Amino acid sequence: MSLLELRQVSKSYGEGETAVLALEDINLSVDEGHLVAVMGPSGSGKSTLLTIAGSLEEPTIGEVVIEGASLSRMSRNDKARLRRRTIGYVFQDFNLLAGLTALENVSLPLELDGLSARRARPAGMAVLEGLGLADRARHFPDQLSGGERQRVSIARALVGERHLLLADEPSGALDSTNGEAVMQLIADACRRGVAAVVVTHDAHLASWADRIVFLRDGRIVDHVAPEAADALVAPTHRS
Numbered sequence: 001m002s003l004l005e006l007r008q009v010s011k012s013y014g015e016g017e018t019a020v021l022a023l024e025d026i027n028l029s030v031d032e033g034h035l036v037a038v039m040g041p042s043g044s045g046k047s048t049l050l051t052i053a054g055s056l057e058e059p060t061i062g063e064v065v066i067e068g069a070s071l072s073r074m075s076r077n078d079k080a081r082l083r084r085r086t087i088g089y090v091f092q093d094f095n096l097l098a099g100l101t102a103l104e105n106v107s108l109p110l111e112l113d114g115l116s117a118r119r120a121r122p123a124g125m126a127v128l129e130g131l132g133l134a135d136r137a138r139h140f141p142d143q144l145s146g147g148e149r150q151r152v153s154i155a156r157a158l159v160g161e162r163h164l165l166l167a168d169e170p171s172g173a174l175d176s177t178n179g180e181a182v183m184q185l186i187a188d189a190c191r192r193g194v195a196a197v198v199v200t201h202d203a204h205l206a207s208w209a210d211r212i213v214f215l216r217d218g219r220i221v222d223h224v225a226p227e228a229a230d231a232l233v234a235p236t237h238r239s
Contacts, residue, residue: 002029002065003195004053004164009062011048011218022048024218026062030195032163035187037206038199040215046199047092047168049215053197054089054166055079066164084113088157090167094149096141096156102148103128103137106155113160127155130185132178146173154182158189165189165196171205183208 011023023045030036038046051057052064055071064071066086071079083089096105107124111117128137131151141149150173157165165186171179183205186196190210200206212224 001032003032003067004028004030004197005063005065006049006053006059007063007065009049009052009059009064011045011052011057012060022218023052023059026218026220028213028220030164030197032193032195033190034211035190035196035198035209037209037212038197038215039201039203039206039212044215045218046215048218050089050166050168050197050199054087054164055083056089084109085160086163088159088162088165090150090154090157090165090170092168092172094141094153096149096152098141101138101140102133102144102152102155105141105152106159109156110160124155124159127159128152131155131181147175147178150174151178151182154185158185162189163194165194165198167196167198169199169201171200171202179205 006026006028009023009026010021013020013022026049028036038049040046048057052059055064055074066082074082097108100108103121103124106128107117107120110120110123125134125137128134131154133148133151133155136144136148141152144152150170154167154170157167167186170182170186174182179202186198187208190196198209206212213220214222214224
């Protein structure tokens with residue numbers, strides 16, 4: 001079953017002669033349990049694709065469908081509820097709340113959805129432990145390194161029963177070891193049935209994907225099957 005579908009999606013900014021076409025006629029589906037990597041040069045539309053898929057922006061033309069429901073038919077509150085319960089989003093700039101600790105940031109989506117702090121905090125701690133951040137749980141974002149803040153952002157996206165994970169360069173601030181650990185967590189989530197879309201410039205990390213989609217000038221120019229993805233590098237994680 002396709003958990004995420006983009007149907008003939010285009011996105012433009014501005015009007016008339018100054019209009020900029022960021023995406024053009026994008027058709028993309030991501031099934032439950034599948035990890036799709038999106039690659040392409042800077043300015044190719046990768047981040048725009050993610051923000052539209054995550055209901056943070058609306059397409060100029062086309063339709064986005066998540067779990068069979070069209071986003072165009074949802075109210076603002078419905079979209080906010082969808083992001084809180086269904087979509088985990090990892091931003092390039094972390095988007096952590098400065099006045100909350102790492103654990104509080106990670107647990108916040110669960111608490112906003114009505115879960116008590118007593119139940120939400122252990123779930124948040126479990127994800128932090130998986131990313132090697134248990135000893136940083138009580139620290140505030142400005143007490144963490146850039147790499148640590150990125151991992152907290154990833155933990156927040158993974159906590160709870162999210163069905164769709166959207167990650168914009170999740171390993172950008174991490175060394176190779178921690179980058180591999182992040183992809184392992186995302187792959188583990190996919191094995192539990194989560195659908196994931198990861199934007200990355202790193203071909204080695206992209207080789208974790210079931211499929212790689214290449215963007216150029218706002219258009220999908222190629223799809224790479226798992227066998228071809230394995231040929232990009234010689235990954236050690238596949239058996």
